[in-house]
Amino acid sequence: MNSISANLNIMIKASEKASKILIRDFGEIEKLQVSKKGPLDFVTNSDLKAEKIIIDELKKARPNYSIISEENGFENNKDTNNTWIIDPIDGTVNFLHGVPHFAISIALMSNKEIVSGLIFDPIKNEMFFAEKENGAFFNNHRIKTSKKNNLDDCLFVTGGKIKKEPDLAYRKSGCAALDMAYVAAGRYDGYFQNNLNLWDIAAGIVIVQEAGGIINNIDLSIYKNIKIIASSGDINSKLLVKLSNF
Numbered sequence: 001m002n003s004i005s006a007n008l009n010i011m012i013k014a015s016e017k018a019s020k021i022l023i024r025d026f027g028e029i030e031k032l033q034v035s036k037k038g039p040l041d042f043v044t045n046s047d048l049k050a051e052k053i054i055i056d057e058l059k060k061a062r063p064n065y066s067i068i069s070e071e072n073g074f075e076n077n078k079d080t081n082n083t084w085i086i087d088p089i090d091g092t093v094n095f096l097h098g099v100p101h102f103a104i105s106i107a108l109m110s111n112k113e114i115v116s117g118l119i120f121d122p123i124k125n126e127m128f129f130a131e132k133e134n135g136a137f138f139n140n141h142r143i144k145t146s147k148k149n150n151l152d153d154c155l156f157v158t159g160g161k162i163k164k165e166p167d168l169a170y171r172k173s174g175c176a177a178l179d180m181a182y183v184a185a186g187r188y189d190g191y192f193q194n195n196l197n198l199w200d201i202a203a204g205i206v207i208v209q210e211a212g213g214i215i216n217n218i219d220l221s222i223y224k225n226i227k228i229i230a231s232s233g234d235i236n237s238k239l240l241v242k243l244s245n246f
Helices: 008-031 040-061 093-094 176-184 198-210 237-242
Strands: 065-069 073-075 081-092 105-112 115-119 125-130 134-137 156-157 170-172 190-196 213-216 226-232
Touching: 008 040, 008 081, 008 093, 008 105, 008 115, 008 125, 040 081, 040 093, 065 198, 073 226, 081 176, 081 198, 093 105, 105 170, 115 176, 115 198, 115 226, 125 176, 125 198, 134 176, 156 176, 156 226, 156 237, 176 190, 176 198, 176 226, 190 198, 190 237, 198 213, 198 226, 226 237
Parallel strands: 065 081, 156 170, 156 190
Antiparallel strands: 065 073, 081 105, 105 115, 115 125, 125 134, 190 226, 213 226
């Protein structure tokens, strides 16, 4: 594999540090499912703790970069051309119910383009990352989107509400970041969803693209209500036809 940049190295270290908290807290969730209070406050607290660790680590290394994060919102710093985009737990509902399918997502946007992305699933110890023009990787192995070209052989993934049921085989996993990582790794053939936030998908954008996938044009200056259709290049046009009014 090509050498990774200093910035990606910082992102990896920050995610690994935050993951220790999430693994520990996730282990406590089962006990909370049966308590009267329930785990909701606990999960919100896990989210905030993980986010604080990530932001502290990133700021230590790059004090001037701006930040967009799920819990903290926007922080414009001296350097507005470089912005970290952070989701400390993507898949919080899964986390809340003790379902081991959630991820830390960190992206770097430079001059209005996502140039680095990292998605880390701490429970399965699976890390997906990519940098612009440097390929996409899963635990240090190069990954590519699937090569299937018949939609009937494909498995897709989505989330949220669907207005019109598509004639496709699909799953709902509850974690947009991992949905995109799985498309990049060829586990799913494509992903489609409405009403996403930028921090759900920012890291996934560069990972899918660097794995050879195609994503609809996304305006990165808009942070809410994003619609995404991502898939391998081989089936993208066929998928767009099937999803013409999703």
